[in-house]
Amino acid sequence: MTSKRHEEVGLTDAQVVDMYYYMLLARKIDERQWLLNRAGKVPFVISCQGQEAAQVGAAFALQPNKDFLCPYYRDLGLVLVFGQTARDCMLSAFAKAEDPNSGGRQMPGHFGGKKFNILTGSSPVTTQVPHAVGVALAGRMRQEDLVVYTSFGEGSSNQGDFHEGANFAGVHKLPVIFFCQNNKYAISVPLKKQLACESVADRAIGYGFPGYSVDGNDPIEVYRVMKEAVERARNGEGPTLIEAVMYRLVPHSSDDDDRVYRTREEVEEAKKKDPLIVFAAYLRDIGLLDEEKEKELLARVQQEVDEATEYAEQAPYPTPESTLTHVYGE
Numbered sequence: 001m002t003s004k005r006h007e008e009v010g011l012t013d014a015q016v017v018d019m020y021y022y023m024l025l026a027r028k029i030d031e032r033q034w035l036l037n038r039a040g041k042v043p044f045v046i047s048c049q050g051q052e053a054a055q056v057g058a059a060f061a062l063q064p065n066k067d068f069l070c071p072y073y074r075d076l077g078l079v080l081v082f083g084q085t086a087r088d089c090m091l092s093a094f095a096k097a098e099d100p101n102s103g104g105r106q107m108p109g110h111f112g113g114k115k116f117n118i119l120t121g122s123s124p125v126t127t128q129v130p131h132a133v134g135v136a137l138a139g140r141m142r143q144e145d146l147v148v149y150t151s152f153g154e155g156s157s158n159q160g161d162f163h164e165g166a167n168f169a170g171v172h173k174l175p176v177i178f179f180c181q182n183n184k185y186a187i188s189v190p191l192k193k194q195l196a197c198e199s200v201a202d203r204a205i206g207y208g209f210p211g212y213s214v215d216g217n218d219p220i221e222v223y224r225v226m227k228e229a230v231e232r233a234r235n236g237e238g239p240t241l242i243e244a245v246m247y248r249l250v251p252h253s254s255d256d257d258d259r260v261y262r263t264r265e266e267v268e269e270a271k272k273k274d275p276l277i278v279f280a281a282y283l284r285d286i287g288l289l290d291e292e293k294e295k296e297l298l299a300r301v302q303q304e305v306d307e308a309t310e311y312a313e314q315a316p317y318p319t320p321e322s323t324l325t326h327v328y329g330e
Contacts, residue, residue: 002282002285002286003286004286005220005282006220009220009223009224009227010227011060011220011223013288015060016219016220016283016288017283017288017289017293019056019057019060019219019279020276020279020280020283020289020297021297021300021301022052022056022059022077022080022081023052023053023056023077023219023275023276023279024276024297024298024301025080025086025301025304025305026048026052026055026056026076026077026080027048027049027052027276028301028302028305029076029086029089029090029305029308030045030047030048030049030076031049032090032305032309033045033089033090033093033108034047034250034254036093036309037254038254041094041313042093042094042095042108043095044107044108044253044254044255045093045108045253045254046073046074046107046108046109046252046253046254047074047248047249047250047251047253048074048075048076048077049248049249049250050183050246050247050248050249050250050270050274050275051074051077051181051183051216051244051246051248051275052076052077052275052276053077053216053217053218053219053222053246053275053276053278053279054077054179054181054216054217054219054222054244054246054275055074055075055076055077055078055151055181056077056078056081056219057218057219057220057221057222057223057226057244058078058149058151058179058222058223058226058242058244059077059078059081059082060081060219060223060226061223061226061227061229061230062082062147062149062226062230063147064081064082064083064116064117065117066117066145066146067117067146067147067148067149067230068117068118068119068132068135068139068146068147068148068149069082069111069116069117069118069119069148069149069150070118070119070121070128070129070131070132070135070148070149070150070151071111071118071121071128071149071150071151072121072125072128072150072151072152072153072156072181073109073110073111073121074109074151074153074181074183075111075151076089076109078149078151079111079116079118082116082117082118083115083116084100084111084113084116084118085304085308086304086305086307086308087307087308087311087312088100088101089308090305090308090309090311090312090313091104091311091312091315092104092106092108092110093108093312094312094313094315095317095318096312096315096316096317096318097315097316097317097318097319097322098315098316100113100115100116101113101120102120103318103322104317104318105318106120106121107123109121110122110123119131119132119135125152125153125155125156125159126152126156126159126161126162127161128150128151128152129150129152129156129159129161129162129165129166129178130161130164130165130168131150132148132149132150132165132176132178133148133150133165133168133169133174133176135148135176136148136169136174136175136176137168137172137174139175140172140174140175145234146175147175147176147177147230147233147234148174148175148176148177149176149177149179150165150176150177150178150179151179151180151181152178152179152180152181153180153181153182153183153186154180154181154182154183154184154186154191154194154195154200154243155185155186155187155189155194156180156186157180157195157200157203158186158194158195162178165178166178166203166204166207166239166241167207169207169209169238169239170207170208170209170238170239171208173236173237173238173239174238174239175233175234175236175238175239176233176239177226177229177230177233177239177240177242178204178239178240178241178242179226179242179244180200180201180241180242180243180244181216181244181246182199182200182216182243182244182245182246183246183247183248184246184247184248185248185252185258185261185262187252187256188252188256188258188260188261190261190262199213199243199245200213200241200243201213201241201242201243203241204240204241207239207241208238209238209239209240209241210232210240210241211240211241211242211243212225212229212240212241212242212243213243213245214242214243214244214245215244215245216244216245216246216275217246217273217274217275217278218275218278218279219275219279220282222242222244225242226242228240229242246275247270247273249267249270249271249274280294
């Protein structure tokens with residue numbers, strides 16, 4: 001039997017099984033949305049497949065209802081841990097009035113919601129980073145014990161928003177965690193054409209705080225590094241940059257054809273390290289997951305996704321009269 005690595009970082013047996021549940025739920029919601037898109041029922045999908053371990057591992061180190069998220073469009077696993085449901089995600093995909101993110105006004109993947117402590121995302125990439133720094137500054141000014149998480153792809157770490165946000169947070173030692181999900185491609189641009197340095201984590205030193213590069217396919221390792229970053233932030237020691245290295249298993253979005261910029265062999269090779277397969281194998285090795293438990297979890301997730309899909313498909317669209325709500329002053 002493999003040693004229980006999760007206990008060494010302070011996670012219980014129940015917590016790691018929960019981690020697997022959230023990873024599985026994110027994957028199955030995502031897969032269903034692709035099917036709905038191909039059937040012409042939902043307009044757009046931007047995927048978390050291959051990135052669930054990093055997202056869920058990071059989320060477990062934070063405190064829902066206390067800490068704040070400024071996530072990016074792939075962060076499905078993270079927002080599920082913070083309280084969004086399969087139904088919420090499907091309502092968003094179908095652009096229905098009850099969508100808690102934006103009432104059906106935003107593209108899918110633009111997570112938000114006051115009750116979840118999730119700041120609404122915007123379509124230009126990386127704008128969430130200075131917003132996160134602003135939330136952290138507000139928390140400091142109000143003397144609130146909060147940590148802010150913001151995520152982005154490695155391509156976004158080249159944007160001015162990242163550098164300005166990181167510089168300001170470093171100078172003022174703000175409780176913000178910059179979480180880069182390095183999935184090797186900024187749409188069609190491979191990593192070697194994005195950075196001249198070895199890794200995104202190397203950029204932290206220029207702003208006066210630590211940067212760590214971790215295996216984004218391992219939720220336990222992500223949790224360990226994230227937990228330390230959260231403790232530093234709470235203790236007033238300032239920000240941390242975490243680069244979780246993983247691979248995007250599907251095209252950039254439902255409108256992208258990734259065959260034009262990467263080989264099928266490369267994608268198939270990456271699938272051997274699929275975080276769901278690797279983490280399930282770990283749970284089996286330590287005796288927390290057997291065939292029966294796995295079937296039970298899968299059935300639970302399938303039921304949630306089926307019910308969410310059915311509900312969202314039948315739910316009403318926003319009324320035409322509501323189009324200009326929140327656009328002009330009343």
